Amino acid sequence: MLAVERAAYLTIDEGPAEDFMQKVDYLNARGVRAIWFCLGEALERFSEAAVHAIRSGHIIGNRSYDHADFSSISWDDARGQVARTDQVINGLYAKAKAIRPAKVFRFPYSEDESRLEHFAGIQRMLEQMGYEQPSFDHIQYEEQDEASMKRGLHVSCTLDTFDLGAESHSLTEGRIGNEIILIHDWIAFEPFKSLLDRLLTKGMIFTVPKEWSQTSTVV
Numbered sequence: 583m584l585a586v587e588r589a590a591y592l593t594i595d596e597g598p599a600e601d602f603m604q605k606v607d608y609l610n611a612r613g614v615r616a617i618w619f620c621l622g623e624a625l626e627r628f629s630e631a632a633v634h635a636i637r638s639g640h641i642i643g644n645r646s647y648d649h650a651d652f653s654s655i656s657w658d659d660a661r662g663q664v665a666r667t668d669q670v671i672n673g674l675y676a677k678a679k680a681i682r683p684a685k686v687f688r689f690p691y692s693e694d695e696s697r698l699e700h701f702a703g704i705q706r707m708l709e710q711m712g713y714e715q716p717s718f719d720h721i722q723y724e725e726q727d728e729a730s731m732k733r734g735l736h737v738s739c740t741l742d743t744f745d746l747g748a749e750s751h752s753l754t755e756g757r758i759g760n761e762i763i764l765i766h767d768w769i770a771f772e773p774f775k776s777l778l779d780r781l782l783t784k785g786m787i788f789t790v791p792k793e794w795s796q797t798s799t800v801v
Contacts, residue, residue, distance in 0.1 A: 589760040590786040591718055592616040592778075593739060595645060595688065597767030598628035598635075604771050606635045612778065614788040615639050617716075618767070619688040619737070622647035622667030629674060636678040641794065642671050643686040643737070644713075652704060653694035660704050664711060683794045685713045688737045705734030716791035722759030739764035743777050761786070 594605075594616050609616055618635065620642055625632050636642060646652070646663040647670075655663070664687065675682040687708055693701050713735045721740055741761045763786075765777060782788075789795070 588785055588787065589719070589789050590741075590781065591716075591760070591762045591790065592788050593619060593643075593688070593737065593762060593764050595619045595764060595766050596621060596624075596649065596690075598624050598631050599767045601771045602628055602767060603631040603634060605767070605774055606631070606638060606640065608771070608775055608778070609640070610638050612782065614778070615641070615790050616788075617641045617643050617686060617737070617790070619643040619645040619686075620667075620671075621645055621649055621690075622663075622670045625667070625670045625674060629677070632674050633678045636675055636680050641683060641686070641790065642674065643688060644668060644671065645688050646690045649690045651691050652689055653691065653697050653700065657700075657703050657707060661707055661711075664708070668711070684716065685711065686716060686737055687713050687735065701734070705736070708735045717793055718760070718762055718791060720760045721762060738762065743781075745769045745773070745777075 592609075592614060597618055597620050615638075618640060620632070622644075625642070632642060644664055644667045647666045648663070650659070650663050652660050652663075668685070672682065715735050716737065739762045740759075742764045745766050763781065765774065767774075769777075
């Protein structure tokens with residue numbers, strides 16, 4: 583049976599890691615652009631690799647500076663985490679001579695449902711800082727994820743590949759609609775490649791939100 587083509591938005595968390603450049607080059611070879619939700623401190627360590635990703639048309643998102651737990655820090659500290667990483671990302675785009683297409687954010691940890699007021703304040707802060715919710719089309723969220731997305735500007739996902747354990751899961755069987763796929767950058771290149779290859783054989787067509795579709799690469 584032929585795979586049914588479906589759109590997917592690839593999001594990759596907690597990089598850049600040691601083999602970030604290798605992963606970027608692999609994605610480039612397959613014609614895949616990703617949203618990388620990066621830590622500010624890691625971007626500082628692997629700045630040249632991040633500039634290469636930007637020049638290739640990938641999007642660098644914000645995942646805090648040092649993977650802070652936003653449920654246990656103050657609003658001021660949360661703002662500091664986001665702002666410090668913002669400064670790093672802006673510097674990388676400037677070095678790449680590219681326009682940053684949008685500000686996008688993903689929490690380092692899941693929201694704590696017992697602290698909704700706290701997170702609502704952080705969402706207001708993100709809005710004040712110019713963060714946006716990308717236009718992901720035809721996504722079928724789980725009920726709790728849909729409610730969470732309506733609350734704020736952070737980017738959720740619909741399909742967590744479970745990284746190294748993904749080979750034991752039927753990644754896309756029985757699902758409808760497009761997907762926001764989550765992979766972590768800390769997995770090694772070969773498992774990363776295996777995951778992407780498997781998703782591609784399942785008929786996934788990787789894309790980016792339409793407002794970024796005309797974003798040109800920089801050479």
